[in-house]
Amino acid sequence: MDELVTAISTVGFPIVCTLMLMYLLIKENENHKEEMNQLKDTIAANTIVLKELKQLFTDMLRVTGGGSDEIRN
DSSP states (O other), X not given: OHHHHHHHHHHHHHHHHHHHXXXXXXXXXXXXXXXXXXXXXXXXXXXXXXXXXXXXXXXXXXXXXXXXXXXXX
């Protein structure tokens, strides 16, 4: 009986630790996916703003005559 308790405590502890670490890893991965989706949305929004700013500057240069008709990308 003592050998059984010893075996359970020896083998059981690493198994429990492994399962807990696996659970934490899965939760961390889910959090990381959410953060990446938020970052993707933020980058997309910034891209739209940059395109609008580029168009605004292009229009301003054409009105003031400060640039050529061909504005670099």
